[in-house]
Amino acid sequence: SSVMVGVLPKALHLFRERYPQVNWRLHEMTPAAQVKALKEKRIDACVFRVGYDDPQLRNELLIYEPIHVVMPADHPLATREVLAPADLAREPFVALELKQSRFANFLYQCCVQAGFTPQIRQQVIEVQTLLSLVRAGFGVALLPASIEQLAPAGLVFRALTPALPEVPLYATYRADDASPVLKLFLDTLRELVETSGQHKSR
Incomplete structure (x- = not known):
């Protein structure tokens, strides 16, 4: 659900306008279910935050995005425009489900590499649920900066310095798929990636 901001929804809108004769459906599935459906030819493409090392699949890098910390607007750290990863070491976290999301594991490892193990209080499946729990004071969270577009009132996003590794966004499809559509x-x-101003390289 973290990919439904920025480039992807714009691409879906533009594709529908340009090719109205093409019938397509958007499926919301767990990453594992997406890979399975892709290999079984039940879906044609996926958009993932973390690529899959599989000879049957091709991962095409679209962009890299910075990771920001999100917290309630009344959180003591929210008065600062920029935070250090170490500032989050004692904070409770709300995270995406580690067993369901390779992206969640990517964020977890970012914290470990920054020198602390995140104290995860709650794990959720959907980004909107995560944002609601953060707003309710259950903890802070790490998310791509673009998610700020979805955030309800009462939340703030803050940059981190030194920055955590940027998170990629991949289009993943079957390596042997020659479909013109x-x-x-x-x-x-x-x-849209080229015209968005977002970058491909770190």
């Missing part, structure tokens, strides 16, 4: 969709994604 898939190519049109990938071309739409690539075009």
